[in-house]
Amino acid sequence: MKEGTPHSGGVPGFFTGLSMPIATHVADPGNDRSRIDARNDALFRGILRVCALLVLAALLGAALSTLWGGREVLFGDGWHFLASSQWNPVENRYGAWAPIYGTLVTSLIAIVIAVPLSFGIALCLTEVAPLWLRTPVATAIELLAAIPSIIYGMWGLFVFVPFMAAHVDPMLDSTLGRLPFVGALFRGPPLGLGLLTAGIVLAIMIVPFISSVMREVFQTVPARLKESAYALGSTTWEVVWDIVLPYTRQAVIGGIFLGLGRALGETMAVTFVLGNAYDLSASLLMPGTSISSSIANEFNEAVGLHRSALIALGFLLFVVTFVVLLIARRMLRSLKRKEGNA
Amino acid sequence: MTQFRRIAFALGVAAAGFSAFATAADVTGAGSSFVYPVLSKWSATFAEKTGNHVNYQSIGSGGGIAQIKAGTVDFGASDKPLDAQELGKFGLGQFPSVIGGIVPAYNIDGVESGKLVLDGDALAGIFLGKITNWNDAAIAKLNPGLKLPDAKITVVHRSDGSGTSFNFTNYLSKVSADWKAKVGEGTAVEWPTGIGGKGNEGVSAYVKQIKNSIGYVEYAYALKNNIGYALMTNAAGKTIKPGNAAFQAAAATADWAHAADFNLIMTNAPGAEAWPITATTWVIMYKQPKNAANSKVVFDFFKWSLEHGQAQALELDYVPLPEALVKQIEAYWQTQFKH
C-alpha cells in the first residue's frame, strides 16, 4: 500500500521540471500567445519569488534587529547570559536560563497534549461524526483560535488557576507525585499556577491550529484511496492510521509546527498563569517564567542594560526556535529513512 | 516607468492628504499606567471645553521616557523621576501630576480588611522570605489582640515592571537596611521569594485565590475590588489607615521646596498622619519643544487639570496635589519652560 501512496513531500521528479517556462512545451516559436505566456510566466514567477523573499527579509530583519538591540548583553556577557539563571535588574546581572527552561517545558507539555487531541478531533470530524455535524463543530473549534490571547490569560487567571488549585494539583500530588522519579514532576503546593497550567492553556490555544490543518488535509485524501481500503475490509481507524495519515504526513507535521511555533512565542496567556518566578524547579506544579512572558512583563519599564537583556532574550527565542525546529526535522528525516528501508 | 511615476505621485498626494487630516490639534503623551484613568478622564473633559484632544496611552514609564527622548510624543509620564543630569542632557523638565497610595493587600482566614497592622521592618521581613509564618513574633507584637493563624505566608509581587513596584521597593529600601543590601529598589527587582502576578489584576487575583497570601496593589484597586488591606506604622511611629487624607498628608509634608526638578520620592514621608507608601507620577517635557503649538496645549491641559480637575481625580480615588505644590509647579513652568 505504502508504495502506491504518493507522499506529498516527495512529489515525482516531473514537477521539479515545472519551473521551466511552459512555452517550451508548446513548441511554436512564432506563436504570439506562447511568447506572451512565457513572458507572463516569468513575470509571475518573479512576483512569487519576491513575496517569498519578503518572508526571508522579515525574519532576518527581525532577528538581526534583536541581535543589534541585545548586543550589549549578548556580546558583553556571552556565555554567562546563557548559563546563569540569575535575573537581577537592580544590579544589572542577567541570565536567560530560567526563561529558556520555562519556554521549552511549557511548549513540550502543550505539544504532548495538543497533538493527540487534535488528531482525535480531525479523525472525528472527517470520519466519525455525522455529516451535518461536521462543519458546525469544525467552525466552533476554529473559534478557539479567535479568542484573543489576553482572554486565555484572564480566563486562566480567574477561572482555570483556581480550578487547578482545587481539583487537579492536589490529585496529582497525591497520586503521580507519590511515584519514584516521575513523582518529582508532580509534587508541590496546590497553587494552581505554574508550568503545567501554562502548558495546558497553551495546548487549548494551539489545538485549533493543529486540528484545522489536520482536518483540511485529511479531506484532501482522494476518495478512491480510502474507498479501496474500506472495500478490502479495513475499519475506519485502520483507514485513517494506515492510509490517511501516511498520505498527509508532511502536512500534518506542518500543522504541528504551526502549533509549536505559536506555543513557543505565546505571551499573554502564559504570563497570567505561569507565576513569573525566575526559578528552575523540577516540579511542573511550581511557578516558572518564559522568554516571551519575561519580555512582555518587563519591557515597558526597562531602560538601559535591562532593555538590552530583554531584547537579547528575544534573539534567544529565535535561536531556541531554530534549534527546536532543526531537531524536529532531523528526527523526521531519520524516521523517513527508516521507513524507506522497511 | 511613467506609470510608476504616476502611482508614486498619487501615493504622495494621498500621504499628504492623510497627514493634513492626522495633525488636527492632537497632542500625544505616553508612559505610566498609574495615571491612565485620571489623565483619560481629564482629557475627555478638556476636549469638551477646548476641542483639543490630549491622547494619552499607558505604555509604561520606561516606554514614556524612551518615547519623549525619541521625540515621538509631546509629553512622557513616569512613576520614577529623572535625575538632574539626565534632564539636563536631553533638555527636559519634569513635574508631579497626581498622588496615589500603595497598600499591602492580604488574604488571611479570619482577619478582616484593615485589621492587620504592619511596619516597614515586618513588611521587609515578609518580602525577604525571613518571616515565613503569620504567627511570627515580629507580626504578633504589632497586632496584640489579633489572632493570626499558624500558616505559611505566600508572597505575591508584580511580575511586570511597574511604578508600583518601584515605590514599594523604594520604601522597603528606606526602612530596611537588609532589604537595601539584598534586593534594592527598581521597577523590577530580583524577588527573594514569592510568585509574580501581571498587573494590579494579576496580583489581586492571586491574593484573593491563595489563602494566607500577601501582596501590594494601588489603593484604588484594593478599594474598588474588595481586597483586604493592612494598616501601616509610619515614620513618625503612628499607625495609619490608608486613604485620601493620609496620602495628601504625605504629599504635604514632603520637602518639595528643596527638591530641584521635583526629584523627590514621597515614600516614608515624615508627617504624623502621612501614609508611608505614597506615590506620584511625573510629567516629562522638553524645555524647548520642537512643536511649540502642541507644547502649549499640553501646558494648558495640565494647568486646567491641576487647578480644576481635583473633583474628577477624587472620583477615581486619586488625590490632587496640595495647593502649595501646584503654585510651585506653575512657577517652575514660568522659569524653566519656553512657551
Next chain:
Amino acid sequence: MSANVYRRRYAKNVVAQALASAAALLALMFLAWILWVTVSRGVQAIGVSLFTKITAYADQGGLANAIIGSLIIDAMAIALCAPVGVLAGAYLAEYARGTRMGETIRFLNDILLSAPSIVLGLFVYVIVVLPMTAATNGSITFSALAGSIALALIGLPVIVRTTDEMLQLVPSTLREAALSLGIPQWKLTVQVLMRAAGSGILTGVLLALARLAGETAPLLFTAFGNNYTALSPLAKMASLPAAIYQYTNDPNPAMHAIAWAGALLITLFVLALSLIARAVFARQKTSHE
C-alpha cells in the same frame, strides 16, 4: 483465530472512534467554558454605549473608537499579508519544491511563526515609526499603518505555511491534466491549483486573522493607541486589544466588564468573518462545479 483478530480490530476501531469523539467534545467544552466566562463577566457592559462611547472616559467609557480602529488596522494587515503570504506559499509549493532555497524559506517561515509579537512590533518601530518621525519632523510618528505592518508580520507566516501545505496536497493529476492542455504555469497556479486548494488557503487566512486580531503588544509601539476616533492610516489609532489591556488594569470593576465585552466582540468578529468567508467560498465552489 481469525474471528479473534477481527474482534480485536473491531474493538480497536470502536475505542479509537470513541476517543476521537471525546477529544472533540473536550475542545468544545473548553470553548463553551471560556465563552461562558467571557459573556457572564462582560454582559453588564454590553449595550449601546459600548458602540457609541469612546475610550476617553466620557462618563463610563465605551469602545467605539477601538472598534473602528481595530477594523481599519486588521483590514489593512490582512490586505498586506494575505496576497504576499498566498503568493509566497505558492512559490514554495509550485516553484521551489525540493530546492535548497525553498527549504530555507520554509524553515525561516516556521521560525517567524514563533517570533514573540512584541519583538515584531519593535522591529516595525525601528524600520517604520522612527524613519517616519525623522522624515516628517515629528508630525507623523506612530500610525495605524505601522500597526498593520506589525500585525501583517504576525499573520504572514501562518498564511505561507497553510498555502504551501494545501497546494502540495492538490493531486498531481490536476497539474498534469492542465499542462497537457497547454495552460501556462501562472494560469495553472492561479486558476486551477489555488481554486482546488481554496478552502485550505482560506482556512490559513482566517487563522492568520484570528491570530492577529487579538494582538496587543506589537500595537503599543506602532499604532500606539488613541483615546479619540481616528480614521487616517497615518494617525495614531485605538484598537480593541489595546483597549482591553488598558481596561483590565483599571481599578474600576465596571471597566473590567468592558474589557470582557471587548474580548467577546473580537471573538464574535472573527467568528462572523469565518462564517461569511466559508459561505461565500461554498457558494462559489458549487456555482463553478
